[in-house]
Amino acid sequence: xxxxxxxxxxxxxxxxxxxxxxxxxxxxxxxxxxxxxxxxxxxxxxxxxxxxxxxxxxxxxxxxxxxxxxxxxxxxxxxxxxxxxxxxxxxxxxxxxxxxxxxxxxxxxxxxxxxxxxxxxxxxxxxxxxxxxxxxxxxxxxxxxxxxxxxxxxxxxxxxxxxxxxxxxxxxxxxxxxxxxxxxxxxxxxxxxxxxxxxxxxxxxxxxxxxxxxxxxxxxxxxxxxxxxxxxxxxxxxxxxxxxxxxxxxxxxxxxxxxxxxxxxxxxxxxxxxxxxxxxxxxxxxxxxxxxxxxxxxxxxxxxxxxxxxxxxxxxxxxxxxx
Amino acid sequence: xxxxxxxxxxxxxxxxxxxxxxxxxxxxxxxxxxxxxxxxxxxxxxxxxxxxxxxxxxxxxxxxxxxxxxxxxxxxxxxxxxxxxxxxxxxxxxxxxxxxxxxxxxxxxxxxxxxxxxxxxxxxxxxxxxxxxxxxxxxxxxxxxxxxxxxxxxxxxxxxxxxxxxxxxxxxxxxxxxxxxxxxxxxxxxxxxxxxxxxxxxxxxxxxxxxxxxxxxxxxxxxxxxxxxxxxxxxxxxxxxxxxxxxxxxxxxxxxxxxxxxxxxxxxxxxxxxxxxxxxxxxxxxxxxxxxxxxxxxxxxxxxxxxxxxxxxxxxxxxxxxxxxxxxxxxxxxxxxxxxxxxx
Numbered sequence: 001x002x003x004x005x006x007x008x009x010x011x012x013x014x015x016x017x018x019x020x021x022x023x024x025x026x027x028x029x030x031x032x033x034x035x036x037x038x039x040x041x042x043x044x045x046x047x048x049x050x051x052x053x054x055x056x057x058x059x060x061x062x063x064x065x066x067x068x069x070x071x072x073x074x075x076x077x078x079x080x081x082x083x084x085x086x087x088x089x090x091x092x093x094x095x096x097x098x099x100x101x102x103x104x105x106x107x108x109x110x111x112x113x114x115x116x117x118x119x120x121x122x123x124x125x126x127x128x129x130x131x132x133x134x135x136x137x138x139x140x141x142x143x144x145x146x147x148x149x150x151x152x153x154x155x156x157x158x159x160x161x162x163x164x165x166x167x168x169x170x171x172x173x174x175x176x177x178x179x180x181x182x183x184x185x186x187x188x189x190x191x192x193x194x195x196x197x198x199x200x201x202x203x204x205x206x207x208x209x210x211x212x213x214x215x216x217x218x219x220x221x222x223x224x225x226x227x228x229x230x231x232x233x234x235x236x237x238x239x240x241x242x243x244x245x246x247x248x249x250x251x252x253x254x255x256x257x258x259x260x261x262x263x264x265x266x267x268x269x270x271x272x273x274x275x276x277x278x279x280x281x282x283x284x285x286x287x288x289x290x291x292x293x294x295x296x297x298x299x300x301x302x303x304x305x306x307x308x309x310x311x312x313x314x315x316x317x318x319x320x321x322x323x
Numbered sequence: 324x325x326x327x328x329x330x331x332x333x334x335x336x337x338x339x340x341x342x343x344x345x346x347x348x349x350x351x352x353x354x355x356x357x358x359x360x361x362x363x364x365x366x367x368x369x370x371x372x373x374x375x376x377x378x379x380x381x382x383x384x385x386x387x388x389x390x391x392x393x394x395x396x397x398x399x400x401x402x403x404x405x406x407x408x409x410x411x412x413x414x415x416x417x418x419x420x421x422x423x424x425x426x427x428x429x430x431x432x433x434x435x436x437x438x439x440x441x442x443x444x445x446x447x448x449x450x451x452x453x454x455x456x457x458x459x460x461x462x463x464x465x466x467x468x469x470x471x472x473x474x475x476x477x478x479x480x481x482x483x484x485x486x487x488x489x490x491x492x493x494x495x496x497x498x499x500x501x502x503x504x505x506x507x508x509x510x511x512x513x514x515x516x517x518x519x520x521x522x523x524x525x526x527x528x529x530x531x532x533x534x535x536x537x538x539x540x541x542x543x544x545x546x547x548x549x550x551x552x553x554x555x556x557x558x559x560x561x562x563x564x565x566x567x568x569x570x571x572x573x574x575x576x577x578x579x580x581x582x583x584x585x586x587x588x589x590x591x592x593x594x595x596x597x598x599x600x601x602x603x604x605x606x607x608x609x610x611x612x613x614x615x616x617x618x619x620x621x622x623x624x625x626x627x628x629x630x631x632x633x634x635x636x637x638x639x640x641x642x643x644x645x646x647x648x649x650x651x652x653x654x655x656x657x658x659x660x661x662x663x664x665x666x667x
Contacts, residue, residue: 050513050514050515050516051484051513157602158366159602160602187365187366187540188365188540188542188581188584188585189365189580189581189584189598189599190365190598190602191584191586192584192585192586192596192597192598192599193598193599193600195586195596195598196595196596196598199595214513214514215586216514216588217543217585217586217587217588218586220586220588220589221586221596244588254515255514255515256588257518258514258515258517258518259514259543259588260517260518260521260541260543260544260546260547261543261546261587261588262542262543262545262546262570262582262585262587263546263570263587264546264547264566264567264570265567265571267543267546267547272518272522274515274518274519274522275515275518275519276519278483278484278485278486278516279483279513
């Protein structure tokens, strides 16, 4: 990992307008509501949070698969926030995505060879030794049998399909990949295989990864740094080891304590923070700190004043009363 | 402890155009009052088919079943496999109730929550509409839904995922069953909500002394709530034991492999995960011997021929902890103990 910053996100906002209905005035879903972070070359940043916290939207907006409402995205020194479609196409060779569901991410009517060679075709790249050769090398690299070049997606298992998606994403040797829940659809024994594969590819190619996941155990294994999101905002961000050992935000603490571990003796003695209630609606998030409706440390100040991310120990935390 | 469910040598197979799918192959287990028994396994291991068999939910003619499933029902025992539809219907919901994985699709979107709950009661107590509604409100209150009388008049879309799962639990409790089957009850939920639901299930179990059969793929959930564990692979139970046995003294290479490959939140940080190579076999063409043999790294410690040709029986040093493996006990102890040291 070098100290070179490859991606820099500043105050990124993505609001989706909600259609007018009889009893609701025009309103917006605040999916991503002002997040900022940097990603260094070869680094993995884990983005964790519960469903609806905006982590997937954040990933898609950074890749400009949806247009940001405001904020700034700087990729390799270029401000790409305002880039239009044709200008993005040339940059897309450098930024790729791996999707969550390996069943719907592959065209069922195309052969594996065709699917993995799509990036070469779209970017009009002629690899040395020909496309077929390059694709077969890629297949071998991700642990697929190159002889299966002419097979169709339905002939592969979930884990193998995810390998196909990974081969496609790394085909052009990108500098940055958004991996959106890449292992959550897989069984544990297969999940470990795919995590290890991602790990190897990253080390060999020096790729930076934004690893989006809800599973905190998986995120700890793969990330150098972790950002915890809640209702469109980053609650805490910092180096993985520090965040997992000495988290300062009550939400991070609650999340960590809620994950059941495969260790019955410690599970029985463990103190769990059980949050009450559910995630509030991102259309009408609570005022002040968005976590105040579920926080056990809530004070009046939390309901009125939005906490900013401040450095505390090794992590940055957005809380008025950090632990 | 009173036994509530005993499954003996259950086989379930589904004829398809491609061949016979052997989904469950010789499963035996029992659940008693007040205890939680887990079935853990990966997709396609047969855990859900087992639970659907207990409820008699396979479509007529679609499944070939043999063995026996006896359920404590009305003071006696009912064998689900030989019983008629009428008897099964009187058992369902009253003696054993089931909670499904997906609370979004398990509730009818057009009917009010209270009416859906009441229906579960009316099936067994026809005509008692008033009683059913008041019981529905009582159950909603019990599972922690505030203003239950008001919420009973609302529709499923007005409830969040966690709330809907609470409704499903309330529905399962409508007829005070002695036993619950919970099929992946928290898989569709976020971790903080999962923690709420698991806590709720545990407190209800204590209050009513229910037996719970928990189906899950999540080893963390198993560790948190169960006393006995059955590890399934390719339609068979490959290891059966108390929760501590399963997690600290694994006997089957597959169970050991699972424990090694599951990522844990650890103080030491991220070591490389130890994946199980390969993938589960097709249930249409199962290997003649041990189904795990093609992926097993301990095959070197056995007469490999036996693994390929002979299905091992469930056996062990004690009756309470058994596994299906040909490996020699002395070789297993040494090498598994070594492997378990690397686990944490």
